[in-house]
Amino acid sequence: EPEVTQTPSHQVTQMGQEVILRCVPISNHLYFYWYRQILGQKVEFLVSFYNNEISEKSEIFDDQFSVERPDGSNFTLKIRSTKLEDSAMYFCASSEMTGLQETQYFGPGTRLLVL
């Protein structure tokens, strides 16, 4: 069964450093998403992406964040200058279509720790 994959599974970085989290969505999916889950809190939407453009973003997704589809298979989330509060589990998701009723399929997550 096709699945979303993410690398790395864990990342430790120093405050102020740049990190890039990588995702390979399901191959025939066209819509891509990032979510995060701070330890003990809800899973929160960050951004959605389609046709090389951001479709929707939350207030969390400020200028420190960016997303990119650098090639035909990868989808990345970059945090330019990490803060302590960026420590969280980051989930990538993808879907074939979009809409209120569409199912998003999630990857296993990358656990980011900012020291």
Next chain:
Amino acid sequence: GNSVTQMEGPVTLSEEAFLTINCTYTATGYPSLFWYVQYPGEGLQLLLKATKADDKGSNKGFEATYRKETTSFHLEKGSVQVSDSAVYFCALGSSASKIIFGSGTRLSIRP
């Protein structure tokens, strides 16, 4: 705005017990409702979904019915197993792009 409220955990049951995890929602429009499960050390997996009122989603012995009159989508299973131990998230499709999740309920099953 749209939101999801689910019962707080942790929930601890004995094997073969009946499970209910309550979930209520607030939404405009007619979103799909989902239950996702997160097993220890793994990502979010779709457990079941329902797309309209009175639909019942089911998978692996779990069921949930989309109740518009009570704005609920409670998760039930008749006989839980140790392997069901996980965190369960109720969620709804909030916009064309976004899923809103509840806070999660941790379930532990004793042998």
